[in-house]
Every structure is written in structure tokens, then in C-alpha cells.
Amino acid sequence: MVERELSKAGFDSSQISGGGLKVTTTFDEDAQKAAVETSQRYTKQSAEAVGRKASKLHAALASVDVNTGEVIALYGGPDFVKNSRNWATTPRPTASTFKAYALAAGLKDGYSLLSRFNGNTFTPPGDARPVRNEFSHQYGSSVDLIKATASSINTAFVDLTSRMDNGPRKIMKMAQAAGAPKGAGWDNNYRIPLGTAEVSPLAQASAYATFANDGVAVSSHVVREVRDRKGNVVYEAQPEKKRAVTDDIAHDVTHALSTVVEEGTGRAVQTLERPVAGKTGTKDRTNADGSSDVVSAWFVAYTRQISTAVMYVAGKDGNGDLDNYARPGDSTFFGGTYPALTWADYMKTATKGQAVRQFPGPAYVNREEIPQ
Numbered sequence: 001m002v003e004r005e006l007s008k009a010g011f012d013s014s015q016i017s018g019g020g021l022k023v024t025t026t027f028d029e030d031a032q033k034a035a036v037e038t039s040q041r042y043t044k045q046s047a048e049a050v051g052r053k054a055s056k057l058h059a060a061l062a063s064v065d066v067n068t069g070e071v072i073a074l075y076g077g078p079d080f081v082k083n084s085r086n087w088a089t090t091p092r093p094t095a096s097t098f099k100a101y102a103l104a105a106g107l108k109d110g111y112s113l114l115s116r117f118n119g120n121t122f123t124p125p126g127d128a129r130p131v132r133n134e135f136s137h138q139y140g141s142s143v144d145l146i147k148a149t150a151s152s153i154n155t156a157f158v159d160l161t162s163r164m165d166n167g168p169r170k171i172m173k174m175a176q177a178a179g180a181p182k183g184a185g186w187d188n189n190y191r192i193p194l195g196t197a198e199v200s201p202l203a204q205a206s207a208y209a210t211f212a213n214d215g216v217a218v219s220s221h222v223v224r225e226v227r228d229r230k231g232n233v234v235y236e237a238q239p240e241k242k243r244a245v246t247d248d249i250a251h252d253v254t255h256a257l258s259t260v261v262e263e264g265t266g267r268a269v270q271t272l273e274r275p276v277a278g279k280t281g282t283k284d285r286t287n288a289d290g291s292s293d294v295v296s297a298w299f300v301a302y303t304r305q306i307s308t309a310v311m312y313v314a315g316k317d318g319n320g321d322l323d324n325y326a327r328p329g330d331s332t333f334f335g336g337t338y339p340a341l342t343w344a345d346y347m348k349t350a351t352k353g354q355a356v357r358q359f360p361g362p363a364y365v366n367r368e369e370i371p372q
Helices: 002-008 013-018 029-049 095-108 145-150 154-163 167-178 201-212 247-262 267-272 338-350
Strands: 022-025 057-065 071-075 216-218 223-227 233-236 241-243 277-286 292-302 306-314
Touching: 002 013, 002 022, 002 223, 029 057, 029 071, 029 338, 057 201, 057 338, 071 338, 095 145, 095 154, 095 167, 095 201, 095 247, 095 277, 095 292, 145 154, 145 247, 154 167, 167 201, 201 216, 201 247, 201 277, 201 292, 201 306, 247 267, 247 277, 267 338, 277 338, 292 338, 306 338
Parallel strands: none
Antiparallel strands: 022 223, 057 071, 057 306, 216 241, 223 233, 277 292, 292 306
């Protein structure tokens, strides 16, 4: 990754491999060690708990500094020789973590955290099949976006998408503005918030950092500085910064994502004992015989200083069934279990010594209008 970044910055191969350059990366040694140790420990633990091989289960972790875009830790797999794929830079279905972008798009479109949407099974306009919540749970005909986010209510987010003019496109545009590049599965339909869209853990960490950074997206990078053989600085990182959303919208997104940790599916990370905003995600795939597999599980969250994404996938190509590794007693491989536990344990090291900073309070944009 460093070599690619240097090449993009204008250094040729002879300079990179034999030019006597001193390259300072952005990685934090303690955080990087924690990323490796924590990811490998939970991979082994989840595999051994069900009597399976850990080599078929892949944990990925990417962690960035919210303000600077510096990548402070990255875990893409245990052995480059056996498997050279970097899972931390490999896009896979984002599941319900994509709802953060739908939320931001809805707020930009004139809705409020207090706007209410359908919490029950329903069939979207022009669709042939109904959209359901996990386990077909019914939350009522009217739930606000705070509750919808905390409980990851699929129907409410599909309802939101269908009510916006060109809703799917607005959500995809918001995700890209935040820092998630468009890729496979970015389908232009009302179910886009449910996470068929594929994004890598590194891009997810960067995009969520945008909300922590008051709506300003900062490009992630792994090279901080380069000096020549004489000690002269010949390169300094100057990451691109762009405003993706207003600070008020970013604060409202953060408020809603905070409820996921406080009362929703991300409660496992409360052990960090500092304000956290984030989202769990578990992506199902329906097979031809009617059975279903879980193909990805996520926890993406941030403090005021650090944004970290954790993804679990299975199989050689990362499209296997994660349910084979579900925690004993669980009905499926939830994003709120091993991904969230990996995130919390890593972040204990990554945030060590940092001030405990509170998030700005919600602005409740558009609360006076609240379209229905």
C-alpha cells in the first residue's frame, strides 16, 4: 500500500526501491499490534467454538484518524503467502451499515430524526415482494428515524427511500460523498439501505469518519512523510478534504448512531466507556432452494478521534456462509457479536491515553417541517 501511494505521488520504482528514502507511515505501532492480535484471537475463538477451521473465516479491520485521514491500523489477514488478498481493502456487502448513508441522505432531503416511517412488513411501490425486518418483527406503522436506526428497522429505511424523489440515487450519492466508492451491488432500487452495496472496511472507516468530523470527508492515506538521503522533506501528505454534509446533519447522524450503542444492536461496545456512534450489519443471501446464508457481518463505529470498521466474511472468496461460525446459542452470525467484540477490544488500545470527548448534541434539522 505504501509503494502504491508513493508511486501515485510521483516517485518512480528506482526511487522507491533504492533511492535511500526514509518513509514515515501513518501506522501506530501499538494500534497495529492490537488490530492483529484482536482480529486473530476472535477469528480463532469463533472457529474453535463450533469446531471449524479458522483458515476459512476472515476478519478484517481498518482504523483511521478522524481529522487527518491517517490509517493508524489495518488487518487484512494472517498470512500474505498463503492468501495475498487484503480483506481490509476488499469490498463486500455492507449490510445495515449502509443505513447511515440513507439516514444522512434523508436528512439532507428535508426529513428529520423525528420523521416517522413504516415499521411493519410492507411492499414498496412497484415492487413484487414485501420487505421484512429481521425475524419478521413488526415495530408498528409509525417509527421515527432514531428508533429505526437504533433497532435497524429495514422497513422504515426502505419506506424513507421510496418517499424521496430518486431516493436510491440520493443515498448512493451521499455514500460516495462521505468516502465510500461505488462498486458492485450498488443497485438503484428502494432496498439500497439494506446493504447489497459492496464497500471495503477501509473505505467504510473513512466514510463513517466523515460524520465524526462534522461532515468533512478526508481521504485516507498510509504515508505521512518522505525524506531523501540527506534528510530533506521531499513529500508530505496533503489529503483531500471535502464537505460531504453540513455539520448539523453530521451531528444528527451521530446522535442516531449513538443510540445503536446505547440501546440498540451495538451495546457490546459500551465496555469502551467513552462516547461511541456506530452501526451493526448482517447481510443475508437467499439461495435457490429457499435457504439463506449470512455473507458478511460488520461493526463500523467511531469516537470523536478514531473511526474503525470491522468485517467478517467466510470462504475462499469471502462469499461463504458465516452462519457456520455463529456464536453458540445465536441463531445467526450477528454484527453485534464477534465484529463488535473485535472492535471494542481493539479500540481499548487505539484510544488509550486519548481524552474522552463528547459528541456534539443533535441539531434536529428540519424538525419544524417533518414531512409525512
